[in-house]
Amino acid sequence: MIDQRISLPEHENIVAAARRLEGFARVTPMIESTTASAVCNAWVFLKAETLQHTGSFKFRGAFNLISQLSPEQKALGVVAYSSGNHAQAVAKVAQLSKIKATIVIPSDAPQIKIQSTKNFGAEVVLYDRAKDSREDIAASIVDDSGATLVPPYDHFDTIAGQGTVGLEIVDQLRVLNQSPDAVLVPCSGGGLIAGTAIAIKQNFPDTEIFSVEPEGFDDTARSLASGERETTAPNAKSICDALLVPTLGQLTFSINKRLLDGGITVTDTEVKKAMRFAYMHEKLVVEPGGAVALAALLNDKNNVFAGKTVVAVLSGGNVDPATFGAAIS
């Protein structure tokens, strides 16, 4: 069994995750965007996790967890629930590890995410986001099969794996003899930003870390302000299909309330403009949820980031052609 530690991952656990990922995950490029720098009057770097295996950072956490399973656990397979990016990541890691994966995905997820998960050889179970509980469906599969659940964000090894994004940001800026003034990270369950914040703050204690969320799904921003885990309104809507979790995790909030410096919210219109910007100027395909940090930078109305060295994480690039075509036109 995986050790169900209630302790929180620390920097050394992220370093250990990076060692496990070496040769399996891609070290993704950090792109100095001269065009975004000009727009923002800042020095802007884009961490392109869109170019990670399966098109999002989720490969890192999934690999870090699954690679530590025992042979007995692997023989029984893995289960995950996901809006689509974690789904593809778990499916791909299971394929690499030659083990069975069953993935619970909402039926209204982008087709590219559902199809890609199937292409990686996983069994896909669709559910109705309005009526069904994905946690219950996954728990029932675990009960029946003995498979191991791979949680999308609220798990020691998932957070440590995602934190390797932060380690790479540190390494890639150190080559330039720079430290960032701010790092902006897309946020929903909070695993990516929690792990990234641990890695960044350990190395650059003065760097500010900001979560970025879509309007209506600003539970992290409100939780940071109130000090309690807040939830989103059940009728909220956003094009950011990857960021629709109703509330951030317990472990992730324990980390984020300690390490984050604030939460920023962006509109769907701002997100689409950021997708178009990344297409036009950086030739990168970024999905709506993956573009929120760039959107926050490009819409920095109060000039919070002017004159600063800023990193925006582009967390994923899995978007249906029609959605992408509409955003860039």
Place this chain on the structure above:
Amino acid sequence: MIDQRISLPEHENIVAAARRLEGFARVTPMIESTTASAVCNAWVFLKAETLQHTGSFKFRGAFNLISQLSPEQKALGVVAYSSGNHAQAVAKVAQLSKIKATIVIPSDAPQIKIQSTKNFGAEVVLYDRAKDSREDIAASIVDDSGATLVPPYDHFDTIAGQGTVGLEIVDQLRVLNQSPDAVLVPCSGGGLIAGTAIAIKQNFPDTEIFSVEPEGFDDTARSLASGERETTAPNAKSICDALLVPTLGQLTFSINKRLLDGGITVTDTEVKKAMRFAYMHEKLVVEPGGAVALAALLNDKNNVFAGKTVVAVLSGGNVDPATFGAAIS
């Protein structure tokens, strides 16, 4: 004055170009495409020059030439004619060098290329591809202004600059202790493939180099077969707007007939499929002309590349949203 050498660039000239480009051009990622590898039953790497400054490899040659101009030459500015990618590159390098650029572009070039050239501060002169001679227009500007012409491909320094793509491929494969069996390169005027071939063959003499051209613009393939410089039919059409030069250069052909191992031709339909493939699986924006080498790999009907280690250069990513949206849908 630039030395108008009629000698051909050699490996040492490409190494010198790489030194000039250091800190100015991006070292672009070489992406191991597990999906393309599965489709082709090969080990496929994609050299993503789409992520170069200005969205194509052309930045390299333009920088290598312009950075060697004397202060007196720089004071008089530069002139270029181009279907759009060389245009943006010269405009951007001129902007970085704080010198004036005048660029001659066909009026039917993609809007993204014309607009981006203007955004980099260049003066744009549009011409009618069917009626006007771009060489004559550029020569007249040179006569009037004393500006230096920056040739798009048939120049010692342009070829040497583009060759740094090949040097990076060598370095990036050596890290993996690999040498490629084949390298596929988009080809029109032939500067990119000429420089790349010099760098690759110097380091990996057994690697085969193939030009890839759109159907109807296979002048390099036919020239390699006949041993003479062939031209394309005047009524030929292709969506690959970057690859419509009617015949390859004199310098480039002198190099290419010695170093290339063959020419491959792809259809517009195959090109659009490759653009969609890069979008779906690698989250990269690739323009039609930039996707021909990948198209050749994905349509390897005779299994020429099966079982081999193959690099395909993605040479550019400047494509209008409507064209891109149609290709990926």
